Amino acid sequence: MSSQIKIALIDDEQLILEGVKMLLSNEKNISVCVTADNGPDFIEQLEKISENDFPDIALVDVQMKPMNGFELVEILKEKYPDLKIIILSSHYKTSILGYMVKLGVSAFLPKNSNKKIFIEAITMVNKNGVFFTAEDHQMLFTYMNSSAKKNSLFETEDELSEREKDVVKLICQEFTNNEIGEKLFISPRTVESHRQRILEKIGAKNTVGIVIYAIINNIYSLEKL
Numbered sequence: 001m002s003s004q005i006k007i008a009l010i011d012d013e014q015l016i017l018e019g020v021k022m023l024l025s026n027e028k029n030i031s032v033c034v035t036a037d038n039g040p041d042f043i044e045q046l047e048k049i050s051e052n053d054f055p056d057i058a059l060v061d062v063q064m065k066p067m068n069g070f071e072l073v074e075i076l077k078e079k080y081p082d083l084k085i086i087i088l089s090s091h092y093k094t095s096i097l098g099y100m101v102k103l104g105v106s107a108f109l110p111k112n113s114n115k116k117i118f119i120e121a122i123t124m125v126n127k128n129g130v131f132f133t134a135e136d137h138q139m140l141f142t143y144m145n146s147s148a149k150k151n152s153l154f155e156t157e158d159e160l161s162e163r164e165k166d167v168v169k170l171i172c173q174e175f176t177n178n179e180i181g182e183k184l185f186i187s188p189r190t191v192e193s194h195r196q197r198i199l200e201k202i203g204a205k206n207t208v209g210i211v212i213y214a215i216i217n218n219i220y221s222l223e224k225l
Contacts, residue, residue, distance in 0.1 A: 008034035008055035012064040039067030062089040104205035107131040172220040
């Protein structure tokens, strides 16, 4: 397996595309393998890319035409659920965070972020599947302290069982199904059944959604991330 993190850049501003590409060009473990200035073009490119060259992470701009970032993310999550997504946005609002978290986005970066944050976000998303800035922490605490926002983010039909909460905690710590099974003395297949049931109960799309759910419901501590 290649040690390089393969990046796709999607932004309708050529200056941003070139700037980010140049920013990442000196990083030995990061390579930009795809660039596109609109959503439809990016989707078309993905359909032609081999498995070996497929990007690990897509950096997606929110404000694009004819397809905006929200629409693109929904399509990508449906067609390529394992593709990790980092949102780039000049408009950094709590409403965007909540909406994109539910879709399973891995990180949110303001376009004025410095190089250190950019590299850290890409590295952590590749390793852990999620990255939060200090601003994200504050926004998530806002959700934690507002039952209305919390309920609108995840509509839980049934409470999670204690065993499901145990599985959630271990998922947040990045353990595999096999490792979780060993710790809880159950089979990997049973762990996967729990995982799918948890996703159904909380209405999340993927592991990122499980992590966010655990944080805002005090199942897993934010400080541990």
